[in-house]
Amino acid sequence: GDSVTQMEGPVTLSEEAFLTINCTYTATGYPSLFWYVQYPGEGLQLLLKATKADDKGSNKGFEATYRKETTSFHLEKGSVQVSDSAVYFCALSGTSYGKLTFGQGTILTVHP
């Protein structure tokens, strides 16, 4: 079945540091890939998405490229801010009625 594996957290960075959160997936067919973010006390918000190979999703300075050859969708940001502290979830959507398969989430903490 479909699965998503994210790098183990938590990740702790200083403000303005470079961020990478690794995500790899296993799926049949051609899934769509997503990054969601969850701020404390809130639900998940869509951060970015890519629907086909080599697509690059971007939003709020975050980027991720759909790499079919390495089955990866790593999240990157060149300069993180304290306000980026949250839990980040990688997810894929296969063909079963919009079902999203989520990774386990990576906690990011950014210090001033």
Next chain:
Amino acid sequence: ETGVTQTPRHLVMGMTNKKSLKCEQHLGHNAMYWYKQSAKKPLELMFVYSLEERVENNSVPSRFSPECPNSSHLFLHLHTLQPEDSALYLCASSQDSSHNSPLHFGNGTRLTVT
């Protein structure tokens, strides 16, 4: 009011109680979902409704009973729960149930079963 709204935000119930979680979306979406978020586990899809018809049920115990009276409202009826059912229950909606349609989540109901 816009987006996906869940009530209550917090709920504490005993194992013999009956309670309901409510979700309302103001986005004009046609699909709605219940997810369970437990500590240190990936989000688990519980139920999917498309155009008010249940299209997926991921082997969820019968003590959880969903109801979707219209495309804007979704309920999760709870009875005789177990302590391991304590979790954050998230409602979500999407334009349709196709795999390209992103989900919009509510803020969740934090459920504690005592």
